[in-house]
Amino acid sequence: MQAFHSIAIAIIAFIILIGIMVVVHEFGHFAVAKLCGVRVESFSVGFGPRLFGIKRGDTDYKVCLLPLGGYVKMTGETPDHLQEGDTPDDAGPRELDPGSFTNHPRWQRMLIGVAGPVANFILAFVLMAFYFAFINEKLVHEVKETAVEWVVPDSPAADAGFKPGDVIRSFAGDLNPDWEHVLEKTSLNLGQTVPVVVDRGGASVNLSLSLPVAAKGREIDPSYLGVLPQYVPGPIGIKEVEPSTPAAAAGLHDGDAIQSVDGHQFHTVESLLAYMQAGKGAPIALSLLRNGATVNVVAHPAKLDNGWKLGFKPVPPPTQRDPMPFGKAIREAKDYCVDKSTLIFEVLGGLFTHKVAMSQLAGPVGIARMAGEAAEMPDYLSKFGLAAAISINLGILNLMPFPILDGGLILLLLIESLLRHDISIGVKERVYQAAFVVLVVFFAFIIFNDVTKLPIFTHIKP
Numbered sequence: 001m002q003a004f005h006s007i008a009i010a011i012i013a014f015i016i017l018i019g020i021m022v023v024v025h026e027f028g029h030f031a032v033a034k035l036c037g038v039r040v041e042s043f044s045v046g047f048g049p050r051l052f053g054i055k056r057g058d059t060d061y062k063v064c065l066l067p068l069g070g071y072v073k074m075t076g077e078t079p080d081h082l083q084e085g086d087t088p089d090d091a092g093p094r095e096l097d098p099g100s101f102t103n104h105p106r107w108q109r110m111l112i113g114v115a116g117p118v119a120n121f122i123l124a125f126v127l128m129a130f131y132f133a134f135i136n137e138k139l140v141h142e143v144k145e146t147a148v149e150w151v152v153p154d155s156p157a158a159d160a161g162f163k164p165g166d167v168i169r170s171f172a173g174d175l176n177p178d179w180e181h182v183l184e185k186t187s188l189n190l191g192q193t194v195p196v197v198v199d200r201g202g203a204s205v206n207l208s209l210s211l212p213v214a215a216k217g218r219e220i221d222p223s224y225l226g227v228l229p230q231y232v233p234g235p236i237g238i239k240e241v242e243p244s245t246p247a248a249a250a251g252l253h254d255g256d257a258i259q260s261v262d263g264h265q266f267h268t269v270e271s272l273l274a275y276m277q278a279g280k281g282a283p284i285a286l287s288l289l290r291n292g293a294t295v296n297v298v299a300h301p302a303k304l305d306n307g308w309k310l311g312f313k314p315v316p317p318p319t320q321r322d323p324m325p326f327g328k329a330i331r332e333a334k335d336y337c338v339d340k341s342t343l344i345f346e347v348l349g350g351l352f353t354h355k356v357a358m359s360q361l362a363g364p365v366g367i368a369r370m371a372g373e374a375a376e377m378p379d380y381l382s383k384f385g386l387a388a389a390i391s392i393n394l395g396i397l398n399l400m401p402f403p404i405l406d407g408g409l410i411l412l413l414l415i416e417s418l419l420r421h422d423i424s425i426g427v428k429e430r431v432y433q434a435a436f437v438v439l440v441v442f443f444a445f446i447i448f449n450d451v452t453k454l455p456i457f458t459h460i461k462p
Contacts, residue, residue, distance in 0.1 A: 010372025022069025028119025076100030155226020237315030245311020
């Protein structure tokens, strides 16, 4: 039942997310087409049969049955009505339809082509500016530094010499990175050895971290490196002890706080779980804080779900909203969008240099999983951040100089401008047909890759 609920949330979140991204993209094309005097026959939210709508002037604004994005249909968007040798930009005696897309100057058609991706960039910026200006969630008690709370035995981090309490000062050349930048650099250097500098008790220690190639379905998170970050200070609070579990048998109570485990101080339940997985169910000694007094108990982890657990719900770290002044929110939104844009280009560069595996790319199924996870998370940053990142991805990928995409249209128009005449209609058709086949094969591979990473095939918890 829980799995069905998660799948339903993922599907609904995906439809909403992609729907908004695509409609905003198409609105960019629509708005500039209207400004340039191109006749827009329809602006559709969704695909398939028309459900309802309204017609204003030449444009049918409609909602269709399939809620997967939308499209804009412009008169003469394809050059089918032209004959071989026709040059719409040349003045001639024949009468041309002034509202047709192909009968407008090339610079206007380029503007219409680039307007969709620009609309996605604007959406991403507006989303993050709104988040920083009106929400900006922060942990009430937060560890500002990139501190290591626990190192998993026999992991890449353990082999490199990481120790609990280390603070990362440099990672793969990135100075004073936060955990997000550490993971980004990790994704870009899979299979490589990267230099790391940590602060250990006030002394700088140089380490070499070998990053293995990720197994299919494995998420690149801090545990992939074998480190558990310290995000918050203080003990692990117990919100609710579930009945008939190792926690209940050991005598843990609601409201207890775990101060140490076998002498190790853990601050998040993720670190405790990683410690128990490494121990493979070995008994653990817990030091609890209960009503101001220290209570020592021994617990025996048991296999619950898919890992060794005690069976209690932790107290979530308290958060508070700290909206930024408008000017600072604008700068933060700009920096966020620039960072995400830079990351996309680094990933594309990594694909060509074989530093990033194709298996790391996410398609519709992968995006749906991320959308579902973000929808179920209590914070707003995961929701706004994912929407902004996907909008930026959509904008940049559409600007790639590949036929069928907006960037391909712009490239062909630039070539025609240099040649000072239109490319043959027959040549264009063959180019678009070949590009369509390549694109279908590529998306089929991406979807297959997404499906093989599902938990049902990998046995990895989503």
